[in-house]
Amino acid sequence: MTGPATRPVLGAQLPLVQLVDVWKTYTAGEVPVHALRGVSVSIFPGEYISIVGPSGSGKSTFMHILGCLDVPTSGRYYLGGTDVSHLDEDRLAEIRNHRIGFVFQQFHLLPRLNAWRNVELPLIYAAVDRRARRARALAALEEVGLANRANHFPNQLSGGQQQRVAVARALVTEPDLLLADEPTGNLDSRSSADVLAMLAELHRSGRTIVLITHENDVAAAAERTMRFRDGRFVGDQESAA
Template structure:
């Protein structure tokens, strides 16, 4: 379960050596997800294949019922596919047990939800530090890294506030800080602007863009076309299938 260390910057100056292409962050191979049985059978995902490389900013769009939420659950290792294989940063998730999946979620994925999902009655900085607590980072270091993460989303002044004392946009930024504090390989956002006004939405999307510019891999689930337009790659879903994909830019 050792987290592969991303190639150090110094490598860029090294002489080019023939190497395999860097492994994709997400690789879905004929993934199916079926709910119910017989008459009531619903194919939420019907053999989806998708590869997302490191550094991409992808929007997965589709109407409600298109399977994009199921896609999000599977990509986020919150749910297992009925059949097919899913490689998360090169690790086949189908072979992992619950404990290992929890560790994958903790180490490799940062979640941003539509309804922020901060823990109530817990200060912003403690919310941000929480994923680190689950990987046994010492308390002092946790606090330090949480403050840095809050600083990165421009909220260091609100570190001591409770979620209830923050606006929606601020809460979402705290949630993004929490997602980033573990330095995950993937930032997975589920309708991140769904509960925000236009102004706050713009702020969040600007933040995503700047994170993307700094090399983060971001997957954003949304049903709003103008939000999806901010991404560099748009994957459109319908009835459990991908119907269009603007494709990888790089």
């Protein structure tokens, strides 16, 4: 599905993400839960990867670590070559703001703000000045094909369009990595196809995307599928799509 330009050539390119023997153990209850058990993977710039596996297999935990929402209990995480396994919350927040874009099943748009005002929010936190914020928000909406909906409020948009606004908000900071946890989980099949087409387009333009899904057809849209079981990474496959 992808042209040669986006295929990582081993040895020619450094991984964007490198996890080395990552364990995550939750100790909230009486019995510790080993959510990740020795995960080692590399993700290269420009890859489009889907993550699949049964409920409870560690997919979201994996994504939280990739997105610096949490740190491993043991093991190493190198992001762009920098070890981010043991950073404090302030440093992690800085990395999240600058390098990671998140998309979730629920769109999490603010209902009282129109599309471009929603999209500019991360730039307010990043202290970007007003005029640049508006220009960048409009450019991000254009990138997801919604330039003509910039002044619409969330309740004036379809589910698929709302999710595209959420993707524009995730992209507006120009992150290295776009992470999506069940982004089509709340959408009907048509809106879901719409969002998948947009992700494919973002992939073609060079974005690095990691997407969690329960649905086989959604997984097949990515160029590589990683499978989790019981906190372990049990192999990946190239998509036939």
